[in-house]
Amino acid sequence: MEKMKVLVTGGAGYVGSVTVEKLIDKGHEVLVIDNLSLGNRNAIHPEATFVKCCIKDEKELLSSTIKDFKPQAIIHMAANSLVGESVTNPFKYIDDNVNNALTLIKLCIDNNIPKFILSSTANIFGNSDTLIDESHSIEPGSPYGESKYIIERYLKLISKYYPWFKHVIIRYFNAAGATKLFGEERENETHLIPLVLDVAEGKRDKIQIYGDTYDTPDGTCIRDYVHVEDIAQAHIRSLQDKIRNREYNLGSGKGYSVKEVIAATEKVTGKTIPSEVTSKREGDPAYLVCDNKKINAELYWIPKFDTLESIIKSAWSWRLIYPQGYDNYTLSYANREIVQHM
Ligand code: UDP
Numbered sequence: 001m002e003k004m005k006v007l008v009t010g011g012a013g014y015v016g017s018v019t020v021e022k023l024i025d026k027g028h029e030v031l032v033i034d035n036l037s038l039g040n041r042n043a044i045h046p047e048a049t050f051v052k053c054c055i056k057d058e059k060e061l062l063s064s065t066i067k068d069f070k071p072q073a074i075i076h077m078a079a080n081s082l083v084g085e086s087v088t089n090p091f092k093y094i095d096d097n098v099n100n101a102l103t104l105i106k107l108c109i110d111n112n113i114p115k116f117i118l119s120s121t122a123n124i125f126g127n128s129d130t131l132i133d134e135s136h137s138i139e140p141g142s143p144y145g146e147s148k149y150i151i152e153r154y155l156k157l158i159s160k161y162y163p164w165f166k167h168v169i170i171r172y173f174n175a176a177g178a179t180k181l182f183g184e185e186r187e188n189e190t191h192l193i194p195l196v197l198d199v200a201e202g203k204r205d206k207i208q209i210y211g212d213t214y215d216t217p218d219g220t221c222i223r224d225y226v227h228v229e230d231i232a233q234a235h236i237r238s239l240q241d242k243i244r245n246r247e248y249n250l251g252s253g254k255g256y257s258v259k260e261v262i263a264a265t266e267k268v269t270g271k272t273i274p275s276e277v278t279s280k281r282e283g284d285p286a287y288l289v290c291d292n293k294k295i296n297a298e299l300y301w302i303p304k305f306d307t308l309e310s311i312i313k314s315a316w317s318w319r320l321i322y323p324q325g326y327d328n329y330t331l332s333y334a335n336r337e338i339v340q341h342m
Contacts, residue, residue, distance in 0.1 A: 005029045007071040008105065009055065010078030011048060012039025015119065015175050015231055016184040019075060020045045022232040028239075031069045033062065034078060042329035043182055055100040066328050068108050073115035075235055083142045083283045084191055090143035097147035098154075105158055114164055117238050118155060120148040120171040122224070122231055122249065122288050128217075131291035134249055142224045142283040152247070166245055168238040173224035173290045175231055175290035177311040180319035184228075185325040190273030193225070196262055197315060200269040202325055207273060209258050211280035216287060220258035224289040227305035227314065237299040251290025252303045261308065287301060 007022055010016040011032030012048040016039065023030050024047050032044050032142050051065045055078060080086065086093040097297050101118070107118055124146075140146040148171075154326050155167040176193045178184060184194050198204040212336030214221035234250050237243070256264070271313045297299045305311050322329065 001026075002070045003027045003029065005031070005070060007033060007066065007069060007074045008048075009030045009033045009074065009076050009331045010035055010119075011050075012041060012044045013180075014043075014095050014184050014229055014230070015172070016077045017043035017045070018179055018228045019232040020048050020076065020180055020234050021046060021179060022229065024048060024217055026236060027185070031065070032234050033072065035067065038080075040185065041208055042326040043185075044138045045181075055103055056096060061105070065105060066111055066113070071113055071118065073239055074108060074113060075117045075119075076101060076106060077119045078167060079119065079148075080145060083144050084190060084281055086142045086144035086147070087283045087287060093143040093147045094150070097144075098150050101151040103234035105155065109113065109158065110163060112164075115166050115168070115239065116155065117168045117170065117235055118148075118151060120152055120169050120247075121145055122171050122173045122251065122290065124149045124152070124171065127285040127287065129164070129287055129305045131250060131253065133291035134247055134294055140162060140287055151183055155298045157340070166243075168243055168244060168245075168312060169247040170234055170238065171247070171249050171251070172231060173226050173288060175228050176224050176225040177227040177229065177305060177314040179229055180312070180318070180321070183315060183322065183325070192204060192258060192261055193265070193312060193315060194222075195264045196273060197269070197312075197319060200265055200297075200316070201319060205274065206276045207262060208278045209262075209275050209297040210278060210284060212259075212270065212285040214280075216257055218257050218259045221290060222254065222255040224255055225261070225308055225311055226250060226252045226290075226341075230301075230303045230305060233304075234295060234299060234301050243299065246294040246298065248299070249290045249292060250295055250301075251292055252306060253292045253306070253331070255287065255289035256308050262311075263310050265316075265319070268309055268316055298335040
């Protein structure tokens, strides 16, 4: 594949940092735009160009940065992405997520940028007791899912009226795991695997299980955990010119319950993980598992990390290498070669 100039918004975030790492590994030239409100400066690969820019409030900087860099593709990952928060603050999600995407898509049209890859979400699908493929009925489970679905439709509309402009929509299931360089760290963590690992590390006393009366074998919610590096590879494959105006569901195709995640983490870490069952979280469907046949057939994508344990193990290893996460991380960079070859 030819080397490309790729702009990644949200490149300081969890999935963004790993996508940038893998793009650079493949020889692409990467520009990261991030306002660092959720992302971490130390999570930006040192070989990427970084411009700190808020898509919403710094439109002139955004426009001039894009004009200077002349990307051949934009991978748009910057977004608010918490289901629970979106239920309590829907305006933040509809307003920021939708308007920021529209701003970027318009900039693509104005600057002849022919490809736009959107990070979307399985949260656009409603409850289901079967694997979810691309033809599954759309019933966004939350304002977050709704915001992504609005952007999906807008992208399709613009691609119709500007035939040279192509999009790829990638709907993630539950991103998890870490590479040797970049992992999952947030200021206010709400995701299951990092919280369970916090308990294993002794940073939290116990994990709360949000409900055990769902219609699933053990009563807890089932999700499809897909490794962040596998997600990054799906984006890189989507850059191919022949991949035009496509939408893909991206998950491992296997579902694990909250209790299974806790048990697998106990096995990987060798620690006991205390838990307590609490009330259900609003917006949580019982079962969300991906049918990945389409992305497999068209992008030849298969997950390299194909077991829950291998995914959790990678996240645990990252924590052992970087016990302070991205704090003091510059120091760790000096050991990058060593770390990479461990
Ligand atoms: N979950 C839980 N306790 C927690 C965090 C999450 O039981 O402290 C459950 C949540 O209800 C969901 C699953 O774990 O069924 C995955 O949640 P997460 O927030 O990681 O991802 P989401 O599925 O919301 O994108």
